[in-house]
Amino acid sequence: MTDVVVQAPQGPVPAYLATPSTPGPWPGVVVIHDAVGFGSDVKRHADWLAEEGYLAIAPNLYHWNKRMTCMKSSFKAVRAREGRQFEDIEASRQLVASDPNSTGRIGIIGFCMGGAYALLLAPDSGYAAASVNYGRIPEDAGEFLVGACPVIASYGGNDRSIKNGGERIERALTTAGVVHDVKEYPGAGHSFMNHHEPGEAPIVFSTLEKMFGMGYREGPAVDAQRRITSFFAEHLKAPAV
Numbered sequence: 745m746t747d748v749v750v751q752a753p754q755g756p757v758p759a760y761l762a763t764p765s766t767p768g769p770w771p772g773v774v775v776i777h778d779a780v781g782f783g784s785d786v787k788r789h790a791d792w793l794a795e796e797g798y799l800a801i802a803p804n805l806y807h808w809n810k811r812m813t814c815m816k817s818s819f820k821a822v823r824a825r826e827g828r829q830f831e832d833i834e835a836s837r838q839l840v841a842s843d844p845n846s847t848g849r850i851g852i853i854g855f856c857m858g859g860a861y862a863l864l865l866a867p868d869s870g871y872a873a874a875s876v877n878y879g880r881i882p883e884d885a886g887e888f889l890v891g892a893c894p895v896i897a898s899y900g901g902n903d904r905s906i907k908n909g910g911e912r913i914e915r916a917l918t919t920a921g922v923v924h925d926v927k928e929y930p931g932a933g934h935s936f937m938n939h940h941e942p943g944e945a946p947i948v949f950s951t952l953e954k955m956f957g958m959g960y961r962e963g964p965a966v967d968a969q970r971r972i973t974s975f976f977a978e979h980l981k982a983p984a985v
Contacts, residue, residue, distance in 0.1 A: 745760070745761070745762045745763065745787075745790075745791060745794070746760075746761055746763075747759070747760060747761075748760070748761045748801070748839075750801075750803055750832065750835045750836050750839050751835060752828075752831050752832045752834075752835035752836075753828075753831045753835070754808075754828045754831060754832075755808070757803050757804065757805075757807055757832045757835065757836070758782075758803075758804045758807050759801050759802060759803040759804060759836060759839075760782075760786070760787050760790055760801070760802045760804075761790075761799070761800070761801050761802075761840075762787075762790040762791050762793065762794035762799075762800040762801075762802075763794055763799060764794050764795070764796075764797045764798065764799065765794075765795075766797055768799075768845030768846070769845050769846055769847045770797055770798055770799045770845060770846060770847060771797075771798055771799070771846070771847050771849040771850065771851065771872075771976075771980040771981055772798060772799040772800070772801070772837075772840030772841060772843070772846050772847075772849070772850040772851070773790075773793050773798045773799070773800045773801075773840075773850065773851045773852065773853055773976070773980070774800075774801055774802075774803070774833060774836050774837050774840065774850065774851070774852045774853070774871075775789050775790045775793065775800055775801065775802040775852075775853050775854070775858075776802075776803075776805070776833065776852065776853070776854035776855070776857075776858030776859075776861045776862060777802065777804075777805065777854075777855065777857075777858050778854075778855040778856035778857055778858055778859075778935060778938050779815055779818075779819075779856050779857040780938070780940055780944065780945045780946075781804075781805075781806045781811055781814075781815075781944075782802070782803075782804035782805070782806055782807070783940060783941070783944045784940065784941045784944060785855075785938050785939055785940050785941075785944070786802045786855075786858075787802060788939070789802070789853065789855070789937075790802045792969065793853070793976075796973050796976070796977075797981070798851070798976070798980070799840050799843060799845065799846055800840075801836050801839060801840050803832050803833060803835075803836040805818055805829050805832055805833075806818075808828075811946070815857075817829070818857060819857065822857065822860045822861065822864065822880060825864055829861070830861075830865075833852075833861060833865065834869070834870075837850055837852070837869075837870060837871070841870070849872045849980050849981075850870060850871055850872060850980075851871055851872060851873040851874065851875065851976055851979070851980045852865055852866075852869075852871050852873075852874050852875070853874070853875035853877070853972065854875070854876065854877065854879060855877045855878070855879075855935070855937055855938055856877070856878055856879065856934065856935055856938070857879075857880075858877075858879070859876045859877045859878055859879020859880070860879040860880040861879070862874045862875060862876045862877075862879060863876045863879045863880075863881070863885070863889075863895070863897075863913075864882075864888075866889060866892035866893050866895050866922075867888060867889055867890070867891050867892040867893075868891060868892075871893045872893055872894075872979055872980055873893055873894050873895075873896070873975065873976055873979035873980050874892070874893055874894070874895045874896070875895075875896050875897075875898075875972045875975070875976070876895060876896070876897040876898075876913070877897070877898050877899075877937055877968065878898065878899050878900060878903055878906055878909060878934055878935065878936070879897075880906065881906065881909060881912050881913050881916065885912075885913070885916035885917075885920075886915065886916040886919035886920050887920070888920075889916055889917060889919075889920035889922055890920045890921065890922075891920075892917075892920060892922045893922075893979070894922065894923040894924065894975070894979045895913075895917055895922055895923070895924045895925075896924065896925040896926075896971060896972055896975040896976075897909075897910070897913045897914075897917070897924065897925070897926045897927075898926075898927055898928075898929065898937070898964075898968040898971070898972075899913065899926075899927075899928045899929070900928070900929055900931075900932035900933045900934055900936050900961075900964070901928050901929055901930040901931060901932060902930075902931060902932060902933045902957055903932070903933050903934045904933070904934070904957075905934050906934065909928060910926055910927065910928025911928070913926055914926040923979075925971060925975055927967075927968070927971065929961075929963075929964035929967070929968070931961070931964075932961045932964040933957035933958045933959070933961075934958045935958045935959055935960070936959070936960060936961040936964045936965055936968075937960070937964075937965045937968055937969070938959070938960060939959075939960040939965075
């Protein structure tokens, strides 16, 4: 596991690269952090993916300015479906795809804000599989997802910020004819797979967790990770058809 620098169109992007301990070549996964930002949580996700045999890279999308400025810019980019964040993610994908020990088959996984990016990048972006974890679902998802790579999605039944997320993404993926695995976890709220260390998240996030039942839930998190592991193994490790 090491810190690396990704060369992107608007400048260098700091990132975390987790390398499997088993001999290559390996498939790759781009790991996109949540709205809190780049920290121990996204590194943990990259680490468990590396343990499963993936060259996992987590770019810091908040590297270029203060957290709130980058956060606002990032949500704006999600709405517009373009921006420097997409360029930084694509440069990260290219880095792992071109690694001498890469098979060239790359997946993407994201959480919260990162889940929105993962969903938007599922069609025609060079990915062989996408894991969307409580990411924003656009109204036209059933249309723009046509031709997307296989998608595994996980949502919380008590997520007040994305109501009926499981049902909505299931409907969109089915309409688009995309291979998928969707599960909504009763009792879980938003960010149930994210576990930030004390002091990493601004106070406002801690307040929101208490008010809206957000935050890490071990049972759903473990099950979602199990499903993602199986789904990625099927679609990233298997030879392309």
